[in-house]
Amino acid sequence: MSEITRRRVLGIGGGLGLVAFTGLTTANALTRRPARTGAELTSEVPLPPPFQIPLPLPRTLRPVGTTGGTDHYAITQRETTAEIIPGVRTPLWTYDGTFPGPTIEARRGRPVTVTHRNELPVPTVVHLHGGRTPASSDGYPTDLVLPRDRPMEHPHAGMRDPRAVQTVLTRDYTFPTDQRPTMLWYHDHRMDYTAPAIWRGLAGMHVIRDDAEEALGLPAGPRELHLMIADRAFAADGTLHYPALRGRPGVQPEYEAGVLGDVILVNGAPWPVHEVDAARHRLRLLNASNARHYELEAVTDDGRRLELVQIGADQGLLANPVVHRTLPLAPAERYDVVVDFSGVRVGSRVRLVNRLGSGRTRAVMAFRVARRARDDSRVPRVLARDIPAWRRSDAVRVRDFSFRAGRMNGGHGWLIDGRPFDPARTDVTVRMGDVEVWRMVADVHHPVHLHLVGFKVLSRAGRRPHPHDAGLKDTISLRPGEAAEIITRFDGYRGRYLFHCHNAEHEDMGMMANLEVT
Amino acid sequence: MDTAVDSGTRPSWWVYRAVVSAHVVVISGQPVFAGVLLSGGYDGLRLHAAGANATTSLGYVQLVVAIVVWVRARRAWPFLATLALVAAETVQYFAGMAGALWLHLPLGVATIAGLVVQFVDVWRRSLREAGGE
Structure with missing residues (x-):
């Protein structure tokens, strides 16, 4: 080989090396650490210094009545103005006039009915996140509560979804409270507009308690x-x-x-x-x-x-x-x-x-x-013995799902298995009582939420779950490129439910799917 | 490069070419399995992990053979090239485990490109030598 050729070989090798080096350093420079899961808005009002404003404690909602062991509550969804930033008046959409909405305190085994009255200028839907709720009260995105003076004007009102059950002005949501004690939250779940509705203030907390948990001696x-x-x-x-x-x-x-x-x-x-x-x-x-x-x-x-x-x-x-x-x-x-x-x-x-x-x-x-102060509280080594012992071998079915970016209606969308949400399409049908393993893969961060059921995390990236994956969950945070397996038993109620990404913008831009329990 | 002429006939060079070729075949599965995984094919995860083990192991085998080539044929280039490749694959392995995709994706592409260059190089040399140069 001549000297020129050797020089050329070295040149080519050096060139390729330089390209690779440039690529890696560019990737390093452009990567956000820590990762960001969206784009940040900048406030245009002066912001207060931290740790000056006292923490508000949302009020506990009192029942308006009790019949046959069921507690009845009433919540009016209405616009209000609050001073969140000192000296700045901020219009909000609220549950009963406050953000967060009032907290509902429920007892296990004691049903709760909440009558929601919609005095907002838009249709609303209430979903109790984490609730083991009959489908008719689960807040399906097209089950709208329409405002009194603007009924039936919205494009999704019954047109794309023949199964939608709409009401005007009010709707009763019934929560049997037949589930483990925990803290749930209720929020708007309206088709296509969940993210802006929550952003404007439609969210509140809902706590379930029972005697066994109270007997543990936890701080109270x-x-x-x-x-x-x-x-x-x-x-x-x-x-x-x-x-x-x-x-x-x-x-x-x-x-x-x-x-x-x-x-x-x-x-x-x-x-x-x-x-x-x-x-x-x-x-x-x-x-x-x-x-x-x-x-x-x-x-x-x-x-x-x-x-x-x-x-x-x-x-x-x-x-x-x-x-x-x-x-x-x-x-x-x-x-x-x-x-x-x-x-x-x-x-x-x-x-x-x-x-x-x-x-x-x-x-x-x-x-x-x-x-x-005196402290009589304790954290027992054993907290609960009622966590389901589902094993991989119990599963009658294994399903794979991808959560990724894609095209939808000619624009950018977020898709599950390549498809944007369509209320009229049943994506998954599960049999009541069946144990299933779901294997999920994400392209970017996707916190995936299943309605109706809790699940256990079986694995992440093919390895053991993380310490914070312990217990029963209803939302699993998938990280970029990550694959995870969950196991659950579909029981409680039959009907049409959802699973979706709980990045609210992704949810509104297609990343939901129907889960039919039969 | 002067040693290229006679080393082309040595058994160690043949073994080296075989290992580099197998390495190219195995590593080419990695983007395939990654694509399957990111399309929602969960089995792609297991295949990608197995492929990572196979690829990295072959890298170390190639390094050993490159040392033999260096010793027997007194040719250091294969060793240096393989050393760079093995370093990249090792970083790649842990970047994948840690989910550092900003590093894992470009480094994966660069590693495959580097290995393909080596593949062309080892076979091109032998062809020239077979031609009786």
Whole structure:
């Protein structure tokens, strides 16, 4: 080989190496660490400093009556104006005038009926997330409650879905409460417009309790806190900024991956602070954000990370506590954790920090340890013995699903198995009582939620589930390129249900499918 | 490069060519299985993991054979090229396990490109040598 050829070989090799190096460094530079699950809006009002505004505690809704062992509640969905940012008036859509809506406290085995009255300018649908609910009360996206003065004007009203059951002005939702104690949440689930409706304030918490859980001796009363975490952004006129399209569903193209706000609200207050005793507290965490993920840690003023002792998942208590230092929280997921403030100096703070945030979105809220106090609470080593023992061999069927981006109606969409949601198409039919394994693969972050049932995580990426996957869940956070297996038994009620991505923007842009239980 | 003429006839060179060829075949399955997986074919996960094990193992076999070629034919280039490849495949393996797709995808493409270049190189040389140059 001549010297020229050798030089050329070296040149070609060097060129290819340079191309590969450039590619890798570009990928490295363009990659967001931590990953972002959407595009962030910027508020146009002055934002308050963190940890100044007291944490609001949503009021507990009182029943309007009781008949035959069923508690009746009434909620009016109406517009209101609230001062979320000090000095700024923000119009909201609310359940009964507040955001979050009032909390419903239910007892296991005692049915609840909620009469929702829609005084909003748009149709609504109420879904109790995590509820074991008959299909007629599960809040199917086309089962609209129409506003009184604007009935039947909406394109989805019965046209695309012959099975839709619509009402005008009011609807009774019945929740049998035949399920494990846990914290659920209710929110709007209207076809094509779930994301903007939740964003404007249509979300509230719903707690189920029973004697067995209360006998455990967990922190209770003022030491049990329900925390709804949600991000929002505020326009210059004080309204909640949302990048909706005019006259049709969906968001502006740059927000198709998800809408993120630059203000972190807990129970509707920006970066609040809460005074606590130097004692164990039970924090019932809910991520009610449309698209923002959190990875929470509790950090003291001297930089110490407190243990997050997980006692429950989406669908109730774990068999045994699991100790975390950080806890990932995808949209719609709930975690029930106990944090012990007894080792924290009185007068100092414990900040709840989101490791996935940057700048101001790193802070979530703070606890100010106000006083020493007696603490009779405990976290038993055994929390529950009623977690179903489904085994892989019990499954009568294995199904595969892909959750990925694609085309829909000539534009960008989010698809399950290559198809956008169609109310008139049955995607999956399961037999009542059957145990099934579902294997799911995602292209980007997709928190996948099944209505009606809780499930257990069997594997992630072909390996063991993560520590935070313990217990019974109803939403599993799939990460980019990740595959996971879940197992569940379909029981409770027959009828038409859903499974979908709980990134609310993805959900509105096609990423839902019908689940028929027969 | 002067040693290329006689090393083409050595058994170690034949073994090296065989290993590089098998390596190309096995590694070409990886994007296939990844595509199956991301299209919702869950079995693609198992195949992609098995392919990763096979590919990485073959990389180490190729490295051993390249050392033999270096010792017996006093030719260092195959060893250096294979060393770079094995380093890339090892990083690739752990990037895949960690879900670092920003690294896993471009590095996977670059690794296959590098291996294909090696494949062409080892067979092209032998053809020239067979031609009696």
